[in-house]
Amino acid sequence: MTRNFAAWPIILLLTVLSLPLFVMYLFLLVDTFSNTAPGSLLPNEFTLEHWRFLIDPTITGDVWKPTLTTFLFASSMMVIVVSVSATAGYALSRLALPFRRFVLSGIMVMHAFPSVTLIIGVFLVLQFAGLYNSLTGVILVKASLMLPFGIWIMKGFYDAVPWEIEMAGVQDGASRFTVWRRIILPQVKPGLLSLALFAFIDGWSEYMLPRILAPSSDFEVLSMYLNTVSDPNSSTYNFNIFKSVGLFYTLPVLALFVLFQNRLMNIFGGGTKG
Amino acid sequence: MQISINNFTKTFDGTPVIDDMNLTIRDGEMLALLGPSGCGKSTTLFTISGIHRMDRGQLMFGDRDVSGLPSQKRNVGVVFQNYALYPHMNVFENIAFPLTVRKDNKADIDREVRAIAALTHISELLERRPGQLSGGQQQRVALARALVRKPDVLLLDEPLANLDAKLRLEMRSEIRRIQLETGITAVLVTHDQVEAMSMCDRIAIMKKGEIVQIDTPADMYSNPRTSFVAGFLGNPPISFLSGIAMENSFSVAPIKLRVPLGVHEGIADGTQLKLGVRPEHFGPEGDIAVEGKIAFAETQGRENLYDVALADGSVLRSIQPAGRNWALGEPVRWFIDSKSAFVFSNDGQRL
Missing domain, CATH: 3.40.50.300 (P-loop containing nucleotide triphosphate hydrolases)
Known part of the structure; x- marks a missing residue:
């Protein structure tokens, strides 16, 4: 193999540029497992005490309940987004719907619309529906805000599936629904998987919506929990514990990324290679 | 069923x-x-x-x-x-x-x-x-x-x-x-x-x-x-000559070509006609002589394919067994098999 240019200057440049980020993450990791003397830069002892919040609820309050809530929040949102996008995307891609163009451009606009600006309207709707201050309400709002993106992505995946495959299925005697479920859906599986991951991660990291739409409810998601931990006025304020909780909060997202990074990239390639 | x-x-x-x-x-x-x-x-x-x-x-x-x-x-x-x-x-x-x-x-x-x-x-x-x-x-x-x-x-x-x-x-x-x-x-x-x-x-x-x-x-x-239909079937395809009916013959005056119309007698003189000749019905053997020049030759192995350009610019295609190979530009005097040629009216209907 011949190279047109040497790789090392680029690698060096990238290293220098990403060094601050890298050091930051490194210290985040190191600090959660060690104590540093005041004024010193380097840690002087190894300790697990910052991770005690995992088993001892007296330190910052029980962490597992918010974790479970967050998990529930992210997965319900994922289920809604994936199932609605999978069906709506198919309908928009394949069926002769009335107002199809209108719906399509509507979705496009919604996708580009900053969702925060909708918050007052959303508030009114939730209030009216009696879902204000409830986990269900927040899940529904979060999911619907993600739907334009999901539907649009899934439509793209469906568009890439050849018509003939679908016609062959119909010709083989299967109903449109069976064709969709047994033939078309497997073709867009990469899209579904990456959409599911995106939805989950998006739900996992949500802070704004629960905060605004359920300010006085009895549930708490991890981002809100982290916020309480980091409150400098609280009696339990401890910067290293804050870092540990932060790391704990990030871990699932990191793990998902590492496990599925190829799949996630798929969504931008838009390719469905059977 | x-x-x-x-x-x-x-x-x-x-x-x-x-x-x-x-x-x-x-x-x-x-x-x-x-x-x-x-x-x-x-x-x-x-x-x-x-x-x-x-x-x-x-x-x-x-x-x-x-x-x-x-x-x-x-x-x-x-x-x-x-x-x-x-x-x-x-x-x-x-x-x-x-x-x-x-x-x-x-x-x-x-x-x-x-x-x-x-x-x-x-x-x-x-x-x-x-x-x-x-x-x-x-x-x-x-x-x-x-x-x-x-x-x-x-x-x-x-x-x-x-x-x-x-x-x-x-x-x-x-x-x-x-x-x-x-x-x-x-x-x-x-x-x-x-x-x-x-x-x-x-x-x-x-x-x-x-x-x-x-x-x-x-x-x-x-x-x-x-x-x-005649043009669609057959490979190499049929070639057509344009002419008129003249004394119960298909006639192309500039090259003095006359092909008897046989069973299609009684067509008014001067009617525009088209004659379709398949490549296998035009060659060194036949009954109506046509003079021309080899304008295109293609070797296909067992057979050779020729386009023969006539004096008035029209082209007749011919397929011949390999053996005696005609060269590009060579003048030939070949024959149309008049019984196998098709006569069409000017709008394409077979007579």
Whole structure:
């Protein structure tokens, strides 16, 4: 193999540029497992005490309940987004719907619309529906805000599936629904998987919506929990514990990324290679 | 099963594609719908399959009127041009799909799939995915899948278009063999006259949404009804000379060519006519002499192909066995076999 240019200057440049980020993450990791003397830069002892919040609820309050809530929040949102996008995307891609163009451009606009600006309207709707201050309400709002993106992505995946495959299925005697479920859906599986991951991660990291739409409810998601931990006025304020909780909060997202990074990239390639 | 199409009319977005077409496909016959692109042959095929609906007309499978039935209820097998195999299923699952949709029991499905795989010679490929198959093998799988539930009619949409030349020859005879062995009624859509002639019992030539002629390949070749049909069948194609009727002869005055009209006597002198001469009916032997120059020569191995330019600029094609090879530019005095030439009126109708 011949190279047109040497790789090392680029690698060096990238290293220098990403060094601050890298050091930051490194210290985040190191600090959660060690104590540093005041004024010193380097840690002087190894300790697990910052991770005690995992088993001892007296330190910052029980962490597992918010974790479970967050998990529930992210997965319900994922289920809604994936199932609605999978069906709506198919309908928009394949069926002769009335107002199809209108719906399509509507979705496009919604996708580009900053969702925060909708918050007052959303508030009114939730209030009216009696879902204000409830986990269900927040899940529904979060999911619907993600739907334009999901539907649009899934439509793209469906568009890439050849018509003939679908016609062959119909010709083989299967109903449109069976064709969709047994033939078309497997073709867009990469899209579904990456959409599911995106939805989950998006739900996992949500802070704004629960905060605004359920300010006085009895549930708490991890981002809100982290916020309480980091409150400098609280009696339990401890910067290293804050870092540990932060790391704990990030871990699932990191793990998902590492496990599925190829799949996630798929969504931008838009390719469905059977 | 006999398929009949009666008074079939179809328009797409206001443009008429098929106008009042009638066609009967006999039981167990393989019929080719042959024509240039845009002639409505695929529309006809997909109307039989149920993908397109008729605007007007009636479609009969035997005694059953299926005009209003959706594809699922028609029992039609279709082989698509790109085969349309299901990429996530292996060959066995692909072939079994129509049966699993019908909810046959497992043992029956297994037996049926293996039987049809044996017929199409893909028994050893059942575990593979479509992506691991060659074009010809994919074609066989598509055929097997279309045939497995014993359809009333098998529809083939340009089945050979995506194959390379050698495979095309092989699959041509394979499709015909399988069709004959199953005795199924089949319709083949193609724009390739060689395919149509070599595979089918009868050919329906279509032009602009109408069937121009329907006949056996041999009859259609030797007895074309219009110049369009004559020009479509035969490779190398027929060549045409323009002239007028003169004293019961076809005459091209500038080159003093006169071909007796024989049975077509009594055409008024001066009527514009066209003479169609197939390449095998023009050469060193025959009865009407024509002088010209070799304008193009192509070696095909067993035969050579020549274009002979006449003095008035018109061209006659000839196919000759290799041996005595004429060179480019060489003047020749060759002959038209007048009994085998076709006479057409100026609008293309055969006289």
